[in-house]
Amino acid sequence: MDADTSEHCLRLAALVSKVVRSKVGFGDILMRSICTQPMTLQAEMAWVFMPPQTIGTRSVTSSAVLEPAYEMGGDAFDHSFTARTLHVTTRIQPSWFADRLGLSRGAVGDPCRIWLPRGWRMGSVISKERAVELVESLLARERPTWAWARLVPNLAVYHVEERSVGWLAYWSSAEYARNPDRRSNLLGGPYLVDREDGSIHFVPGTAWTEDWEELYLWQVKGIRAPDPLAAAVRHLADRVGTAAAMQHLRKQAPRMSLQEAKAYVKIVRDGIEPPEELASLTREPDPWHPGTIETLAGPVQ
Structure with missing residues (x-):
């Protein structure tokens, strides 16, 4: 296969993947083709509302999985990054899962924050x-x-x-x-x-x-916390489309103009953090700075 044909195939594959992903919200054909066995209703509902199993930055990747994936009910996880802090929460119902992980009942479900030092110089x-x-x-x-x-x-x-x-x-x-x-x-x-x-x-x-921790990272370290709206806007843009993402964004950030919302969606859809001049419009002015x-x-x- 020559270089031009390979490039055309890659573009076609990218287009097809976007078309398929955009139709996920209108049916379950894709999920049924992926699943290797029937999934309980509780598990389907849990997976719909949980965050992506894998998130990451340029420095670190966080992955999560729940087992048994097809029968879980009441279990959940959440993870997010704030600057160089990884926030992790697990909600585990079955006692056998906690016992096998060696977790005490009091520890199960407790949120925690893990500091990720720059360069991983733990010493x-x-x-x-x-x-x-x-x-x-x-x-x-x-x-x-x-x-x-x-x-x-x-x-x-x-x-x-x-x-x-x-x-x-x-x-x-x-x-x-x-x-x-x-x-x-x-x-x-x-x-x-x-x-x-x-x-x-x-x-x-x-x-x-x-x-104040985010303020410290911004003023002293030059590290700005990710905009909390970016993930939801990116998810909507990928699954439903730009118009729905812009509508959600302007509802959450009414100070943002149509042109600013369009620019915001385009930036986050490309996997880039929005610049401060756009991100600041998603936050209410703090009178107690x-x-x-x-x-x-x-x-x-």
């Missing part, structure tokens, strides 16, 4: 103990420069919380850190210690919003 991840050491070292260097330093006792970290992007460290006097039951008027932080490079930042808004993140110490050498 370079900052530990909790190292995070405390870095913050206390910063406090020791900064304390003498404060105008009221002579009134400030020695400082120490008294509480640490783990987040997908790093460690939130709360600090106070060393005496309070040793005995938290004693009252103290000096409570500072939290400071965020980046779990990848050990840099320290003050992130406003950690007390009242859960979106926490503000700019302040970097207190750079990466650990």
Whole structure:
């Protein structure tokens, strides 16, 4: 087969696959031809509403499967990426499945978030103990420069919380850190210690919003979270068509014009994340924007 014929065959195959996929919502002929045995009604309904079995980025791929695929009922999974965080949830009903996986009853169905370090350098991840050491070292260097330093006792970290992007460290006097039951008027932080490079930042808004992690990734790392509408729009465009995808998009994002919606659908249909000027139109303006993140110490050498 010559190069021209091969190219024409590839284009024809791509066209046929799109035609077939566009007809899936109007019948079950394709599914019946794929299935090797009859599927229960519960299993058919579950598979219709569950996300794709495989998702991925340039760095990692996540795949999921449920067994027995033709008889499941009540089981489900969900997975999605937010920047470099993989969110995973499983909903498993049959106890035998949980037992075979070695999962406790309390663990089954619990959502979790898995941090995916850039470059997969697991050995370079900052530990909790190292995070405390870095913050206390910063406090020791900064304390003498404060105008009221002579009134400030020695400082120490008294509480640490783990987040997908790093460690939130709360600090106070060393005496309070040793005995938290004693009252103290000096409570500072939290400071965020980046779990990848050990840099320290003050992130406003950690007390009242859960979106600060995405803000940190965008402002400090230059990583923008995927637009949550993109997956649904891409799915509609592939299965039903551009017009249906645009209708759904403009219903969810009424600030978007017809031309902007058309451009958005074309971009996500090609598997590309929409640019910020389009993605921002899918989000409601946040009146409680926490503000700019302040970097207190750079990466650990």
